[in-house]
Amino acid sequence: MSINKDLVAASSTALVLAILAEGDSYGYAILRRVRELSGGALEWTDGMLYPVLHRLERSGLIESRWAKSESGRRRKYYRMTDAGRDQLADERRQWQAVDKTLGKLWSAIADCADISVGLVPLLQRS
Amino acid sequence: MDQEHTVNPAPGSLETQIGAWRAHLRKSHTIKSPDAAELEDHLREQIASLSAGGLSDDEAFLVAVKRMGAIDALTREFAREHSDRLWKQLVLSSDAEQGDGETAASGWSRKMWMALALAVAAAVAIKIPALFGLPFDAEPARAFYPRNISFFALPFIAAYFAWDRPLALRGRMALAAAFAVAAALVNTYPFAFSPKGEPGHTFILTMLHLPIALWMCVGVAYVGGRWRGSDRRMDFIRFTGELFIYYVLIALGGGVLMALSVAIFEAIGIKLEPYLQNWIVPCGVVGASVIATWLVEAKQSVIENMAPVLTRIFTPLFALLLLAFIATMVWTGRGFDVKREILIAFDLLLVVVFGLLLYSISARDGLARPGLADWIQLTLVGAALVVDVLALWAIGSRISSFGFTPNRVAALGENVILLANLGGSVLLYAGFLRGRVAFSRLLNWQTFYLYIFAAWAAVVALLFPLLFGFA
Numbered sequence: 223m224s225i226n227k228d229l230v231a232a233s234s235t236a237l238v239l240a241i242l243a244e245g246d247s248y249g250y251a252i253l254r255r256v257r258e259l260s261g262g263a264l265e266w267t268d269g270m271l272y273p274v275l276h277r278l279e280r281s282g283l284i285e286s287r288w289a290k291s292e293s294g295r296r297r298k299y300y301r302m303t304d305a306g307r308d309q310l311a312d313e314r315r316q317w318q319a320v321d322k323t324l325g326k327l328w329s330a331i332a333d334c335a336d337i338s339v340g341l342v343p344l345l346q347r348s
Numbered sequence: 349m350d351q352e353h354t355v356n357p358a359p360g361s362l363e364t365q366i367g368a369w370r371a372h373l374r375k376s377h378t379i380k381s382p383d384a385a386e387l388e389d390h391l392r393e394q395i396a397s398l399s400a401g402g403l404s405d406d407e408a409f410l411v412a413v414k415r416m417g418a419i420d421a422l423t424r425e426f427a428r429e430h431s432d433r434l435w436k437q438l439v440l441s442s443d444a445e446q447g448d449g450e451t452a453a454s455g456w457s458r459k460m461w462m463a464l465a466l467a468v469a470a471a472v473a474i475k476i477p478a479l480f481g482l483p484f485d486a487e488p489a490r491a492f493y494p495r496n497i498s499f500f501a502l503p504f505i506a507a508y509f510a511w512d513r514p515l516a517l518r519g520r521m522a523l524a525a526a527f528a529v530a531a532a533l534v535n536t537y538p539f540a541f542s543p544k545g546e547p548g549h550t551f552i553l554t555m556l557h558l559p560i561a562l563w564m565c566v567g568v569a570y571v572g573g574r575w576r577g578s579d580r581r582m583d584f585i586r587f588t589g590e591l592f593i594y595y596v597l598i599a600l601g602g603g604v605l606m607a608l609s610v611a612i613f614e615a616i617g618i619k620l621e622p623y624l625q626n627w628i629v630p631c632g633v634v635g636a637s638v639i640a641t642w643l644v645e646a647k648q649s650v651i652e653n654m655a656p657v658l659t660r661i662f663t664p665l666f667a668l669l670l671l672a673f674i675a676t677m678v679w680t681g682r683g684f685d686v687k688r689e690i691l692i693a694f695d696l697l698l699v700v701v702f703g704l705l706l707y708s709i710s711a712r713d714g715l716a717r718p719g720l721a722d723w724i725q726l727t728l729v730g731a732a733l734v735v736d737v738l739a740l741w742a743i744g745s746r747i748s749s750f751g752f753t754p755n756r757v758a759a760l761g762e763n764v765i766l767l768a769n770l771g772g773s774v775l776l777y778a779g780f781l782r783g784r785v786a787f788s789r790l791l792n793w794q795t796f797y798l799y800i801f802a803a804w805a806a807v808v809a810l811l812f813p814l815l816f817g818f819a
Contacts, residue, residue, distance in 0.1 A: 249386060250393040267417035268390060272383065273425045280714050282786025288382075291389075293396075298386045305786070 225264055234274045235283075236313040237264075242284060242302040243310055248291075249275065249298070275300060283309050362405045366391065372419055379426050391416060462511060463642030470504040470638055471631035478626075491547055495534055498559045501637040503527050506569045508641055513572035526565050530558060533810055539818050549754045550813040557758075557809035563588075564802035578788070581795035586710050587644060589655030594640040602632050656711030659704045664724050666704060670731035677738075684742035691759040694739045698766040701732040705773060706794055714787035718780065726777050729770050736767060754816040758808050765804055769797050 241255050278284045283306035291297040373384050391412050398408035510520050539551040571580040613620045772793055779785030
């Protein structure tokens with residue numbers, strides 16, 4: 223299963239912020255974490271993560287600094303700001319609302335499906 | 349895949365491959381070198397992890413590049429995010445043009461013909477009233493031309509964008525309606541004229557403010573009806589600045605052309621002035637506005653954006669002027685000589701400072717660290733605020749004794765609006781310099797103000813005549 227592009231784009235802010243809430247990180251590690259958590263279902267083209275990070279940085283939700291990595295290369299690390307924390311709380315409420323709504327619908331549909339499965343043979347017989 | 353990527357691995361070949369990839373990346377103007385370094389770090393990390401999983405360097409490089417995404421798609425995505433960089437690169441005007449070069453080229457010439465057609469239409473439109481007995485040079489009844497000054501150029505610029513941008517039918521209708529309503533109102537308002545035919549205050553105020561209000565309608569067409577995003581509005585502000593500069597340049601060229609033609613025809617005893625005044629000047633003035641619009645759109649990459657360059661020159665100079673002014677006031681102990689025109693003078697000062705601020709932040713990289721230029725900017729705006737508040741203070745006690753004429757109410761209103769804008773900017777700018785506020789907040793504040801300018805201009809242009817009895 224792969225998740226459609228719009229959905230990936232829509233969830234990117236929440237994903238990045240939530241991962242940075244666990245601690246400072248950098249592009250490659252963020253991506254690895256997303257892959258790990260989603261079991262590969264959330265497939266980002268690697269390069270596309272960076273425009274997202276830059277957008278968040280520009281709107282002040284995260285901030286960056288260059289530092290030496292353990293391999294000795296210069297690497298750009300990202301850190302969440304207070305504004306980012308507020309935004310994450312907001313995103314979280316929104317996603318939970320979406321999740322809850324869909325959850326109710328899934329179970330409603332499941333009930334319907336049970337009935338209709340029972341009805342089909344009846345209808346076919348008549 | 350490039351040749352280099354498939355040749356036999358030689359010592360250091362991974363480095364050469366990464367070098368080639370980086371060079372390719374850097375060809376795009378939208379990915380700057382820190383961004384490229386960040387992406388390269390990612391690529392190397394990916395390669396290292398793949399190599400650890402047992403792939404050869406070559407294989408690891410190929411997989412890593414593939415995962416990174418096609419460079420074209422990547423640069424497009426960066427361009428979309430960093431629209432300030434993109435603005436210079438012509439990619440912006442519509443997504444449809446991201447096809448191959450051929451269609452893009454024909455798209456441009458199509459636009460050129462459309463601009464030419466609209467320029468001719470504007471030139472014809474300004475001569476049509478002459479057919480109905482309203483010659484351009486004679487003073488016709490009730491100042492027909494000044495009254496309609498907004499409607500000879502702006503609708504054509506708006507039409508160009510309405511045609512060029514993917515604007516919904518409803519949006520186009522709303523634009524047409526806005527222009528039609530404004531035209532109807534202005535032409536039916538019974539403005540008062542003195543017995544000598546001189547117009548009253550409200551007439552002049554309407555003439556000055558209606559173009560500003562309608563310019564915001566052009567802005568709606570410019571952003572293709574999607575005016576909610578701060579970035580799109582900022583693009584429109586950039587466009588306005590460039591258009592102004594292009595227009596001034598074209599006007600200067602036109603002036604030289606006309607002066608020369610008068611001079612050389614004079615040499616053979618033919619007087620050209622009447623033709624120039626009646627035909628070339630009015631047609632040129634309106635036609636050039638449409639051509640300038642197209643030029644700004646088409647030639648963004650030819651010169652660097654000029655407005656930010658000019659602001660960079662004049663910001664320190666104006667800051668010095670204002671500091672010198674404050675110092676002189678303190679040193680000599682002179683107060684303001686309160687005259688009636690003082691409000692207008694300080695309005696103009698605030699407008700200039702506002703313009704300098706607007707165009708320097710429109711070009712600033714929001715992520716760059718605060719530097720000397722920012723402090724100069726803050727000094728300029730702060731000094732302007734101090735001077736303006738002192739002036740308002742001085743006028744304050746006497747403003748009611750001056751009487752509330754429409755001119756003064758309009759001038760006072762503008763002063764207050766600009767004061768609030770600059771005051772907010774100072775707070776946000778100071779917050780940004782101390783690292784408390786994101787630079788984008790400042791951008792949002794400025795672009796949000798477009799609404800207020802539009803609303804105020806519309807109020808002065810269309811409501812003031814009613815409020816003040818068309819005096």
